[in-house]
Amino acid sequence: MPPAHRFFSKFRLMFKRIFPFVFFGLALAGEIRYDCLHFVEEGLSKDPRVAEAKFASEAKKNSLNALTSEVILPTLNIAMMVGPAPGLKESVDNWGDTVDVYDFSKMGPFWGVEGKFIQPLNFGQYRTGKKALEADLKQKTFAIEQEIHKKDVELQSYYYNYLLAKEMQKLANDAQKRVDEAYEKLEEALDDDDPNVSQMDLLNLKAKLHTVKEGVTEANLGMKRVQLAIRFSLGLNEGDVFVAEDTCLTAREERLPSIDEVEYFTIHHHPELKQLAAGLDARRLQMDLAEAKLAPEFFIMGKFEYVKSWAGNRKVMVKNAFAEDAVNKLSGLFGVGLRYRLNFWKDWNSFREARTEYRGLQLKENYAASGLVAQAMEQYYQVEAAKDKMDALRESLRASEAILKGAAMQYDLDKSKTGDLVSAYTQNVTMQKDYYFAVCKYNVEFAELISRMGMSLREFRDEFTEKQ
Numbered sequence: 380m381p382p383a384h385r386f387f388s389k390f391r392l393m394f395k396r397i398f399p400f401v402f403f404g405l406a407l408a409g410e411i412r413y414d415c416l417h418f419v420e421e422g423l424s425k426d427p428r429v430a431e432a433k434f435a436s437e438a439k440k441n442s443l444n445a446l447t448s449e450v451i452l453p454t455l456n457i458a459m460m461v462g463p464a465p466g467l468k469e470s471v472d473n474w475g476d477t478v479d480v481y482d483f484s485k486m487g488p489f490w491g492v493e494g495k496f497i498q499p500l501n502f503g504q505y506r507t508g509k510k511a512l513e514a515d516l517k518q519k520t521f522a523i524e525q526e527i528h529k530k531d532v533e534l535q536s537y538y539y540n541y542l543l544a545k546e547m548q549k550l551a552n553d554a555q556k557r558v559d560e561a562y563e564k565l566e567e568a569l570d571d572d573d574p575n576v577s578q579m580d581l582l583n584l585k586a587k588l589h590t591v592k593e594g595v596t597e598a599n600l601g602m603k604r605v606q607l608a609i610r611f612s613l614g615l616n617e618g619d620v621f622v623a624e625d626t627c628l629t630a631r632e633e634r635l636p637s638i639d640e641v642e643y644f645t646i647h648h649h650p651e652l653k654q655l656a657a658g659l660d661a662r663r664l665q666m667d668l669a670e671a672k673l674a675p676e677f678f679i680m681g682k683f684e685y686v687k688s689w690a691g692n693r694k695v696m697v698k699n700a701f702a703e704d705a706v707n708k709l710s711g712l713f714g715v716g717l718r719y720r721l722n723f724w725k726d727w728n729s730f731r732e733a734r735t736e737y738r739g740l741q742l743k744e745n746y747a748a749s750g751l752v753a754q755a756m757e758q759y760y761q762v763e764a765a766k767d768k769m770d771a772l773r774e775s776l777r778a779s780e781a782i783l784k785g786a787a788m789q790y791d792l793d794k795s796k797t798g799d800l801v802s803a804y805t806q807n808v809t810m811q812k813d814y815y816f817a818v819c820k821y822n823v824e825f826a827e828l829i830s831r832m833g834m835s836l837r838e839f840r841d842e843f844t845e846k847q
Contacts, residue, residue: 409616409618409619409620410619410620410622411613411615411619411620411621411622412621412622412623412624413621413623413624414623414624414625415535415538415539415624415625415836416836416837416840417624418534418537418538418613418623419531419534419535419538419836419837420837421613422530422534422537422612422613423527423530423531423534425612425613425614426530426611426612426614427614428530429526429527429530432523432526432527433523453497453498453499454495454496454497455494455495455496456494456495456496457492457493457494457495458492458493458494459490459491459492459493460489460490460491460492461488461489461490461491462488462489463486463487463488463489464486464487464488464489464688464706465481465482465483465485465486465706466481466482466483466484466485466486466487467479467480467481467482467706468480468481468482468485487688487689488688488689489686489687489688489689489706490686490687490688491684491685491686491687491708492684492685493682493683493684493685494681494682494683494684495680495681495682496680496681496682497678497679497680498678498679498680499676499677499678500676500677500678500679501676501677501678510660510664511660511661511664514657514658514660514661514664515657515661517653517654517657517660517661518654518657518658518661521650521651521653521654521657522650522654524650525650525651525654527835528650528830528833528834528835529830531826531829531830531835531836532823532826532827532829532830534612535822535823535826535836536823536826537605537608537609537612538623539628539819539822539823540601540605540819540823541602541605541606541609541621541623542623542625542627542628542819543601543628543815543816543818543819544598544601544602544605545602545623545627545628546627546628546815547594547597547598547601547602547812547815548595548598548599548602550594550598550808550811550812550815551594551595551597551598552595554594554595554804554808555592555595557804561800561801594808594812606620606621609621628815628818628819629818630766630769630818630821630822631821631822631825633825633839633840633843634843635762635763635766635825636759636832636843638756638759641752641755641756641759641828641832642752642755642756644832644833644834644842645748645751645752645755645831645832645833646748646751646752648832648833648834648838649751649832649833650833651747651751651833652747652748652751652833655747662736666734675717675718675719676717676718676719677715677716677717677718678715678716678717678718679713679714679715679716680712680713680714680715680716681711681712681713681714682711682712682713683710683711683712684708684709684710684711685708685709686706686707686708686709687707688706688707751831751833754831755828755831755832758824758827758828758831759828761824761827761828762821762824762825762828765817765820765821765824765825766821768817768820768821769814769817769818769820769821772810772813772814772817773814775810775814776807776810776811776814779803779806779807779810780807782803782806782807783803783804783806783807785803786799786800786802786803786804787800787803
């Protein structure tokens with residue numbers, strides 16, 4: 380085979396192998412797929428409000444760094460100057476003494492440096508203040524975690540409402556299709572003068588068309604609204620479209636925890652309780668810090684000054700760099716100081732405010748855990764009620780499907796049973812709608828229960844998957 384033929388033969392073979400993958404890639408271009416867990420995690424990482432909440436903790440970290448900077452040499456000033464300086468010459472003053480005076484005819488280089496530092500010795504206050512800021516940072520971190528858990532519920536609600544909107548679209552489109560087919564069959568029967576079909580049957584069916592069209596419109600509107608919320612949360616580009624990994628709306632597969640597990644995890648995991656504990660530590664340390672500021676403060680202070688000029692003035696070159704004269708200078712001081720704040724009552728009021736806040740948080744601590752547990756248990760009962768309603772609707776839906784089958788069989792035997800068939804189908808569609816709404820409500824209530832227990836979806840699944 381010639382080389383050109385071999386080349387084109389290999390190219391065709393390669394094209395046949397690669398083309399399906401290229402086509403598949405083009406088909407999925409701009410399509411974003413996630414299951415519920417990864418949808419929530421991606422939403423938390425992309426949502427600008429979550430990023431804004433996390434950024435608030437940076438201010439606390441900056442305060443902690445500022446405290447460290449203030450304690451370690453808070454005052455350190457160093458100044459340096461370089462320039463020309465006059466020389467010196469000997470002169471006799473009015474009293475007959477020989478003195479050195481400036482000689483501006485002999486200029487020379489000049490260099491000088493001056494420094495000053497103050498180092499406080501109140502390291503106890505520094506340690507207390509640092510611990511207070513660290514506790515305040517923890518408090519802010521747990522507050523952000525609580526906000527993230529609320530966002531976690533919101534994202535799960537978006538996901539399940541998206542699946543609900545898909546089910547409503549399928550249900551509405553199917554209803555539209557079936558009613559249109561029935562309408563066409565009735566028209567054909569009337570045209571054929573079928574004695575089992577009357578004009579009243581056609582009018583009754585036409586009267587129900589607006590309900591079906593209204594359902595289609597509401598389903599499409601619901602999909603558009605939830606897609607807008609998802610687009611904002613995921614930060615999707617213009618050409619991207621979200622598609623759920625789940626193909627239909629079903630009840631959550633996670634095991635519903637027992638009431639004892641709900642109580643246990645609420646007490647041990649809820650970020651609000653951790654935030655309260657961190658707040659108590661912060662207020663107690665702030666109270667200790669305010670009390671420490673009532674005492675005097677000790678500090679070390681030092682200062683030095685060095686000036687050197689090389690102006691022409693000497694009969695003999697002085698090699699000593701620390702020799703002093705009217706221009707050259709070396710001086711300094713070092714000592715321990717004591718400072719006492721005379722505005723005692725201002726510091727005393729700060730101490731009283733910190734003590735009042737601390738006692739208020741202590742009172743809150745006495746009922747916070749029981750209150751949060753009560754809220755979690757109340758949510759648990761709501762999940763149970765939603766599950767019972769969902770199960771009851773599932774049984775009713777099965778009965779409705781049996782009625783619909785029976786009505787269809789009666790219609791095949793007697794065409795005058797059109798009204799019964801339409802009534803059974805309408806009941807079945809309504810039952811399906813109620814059932815899917817109940818499934819969505821159960822899934823969202825379950826998500827709220829996870830949040831009330833103080834856990835994220837990832838933490839809940841990791842914890843309860845191991846126990847299953």
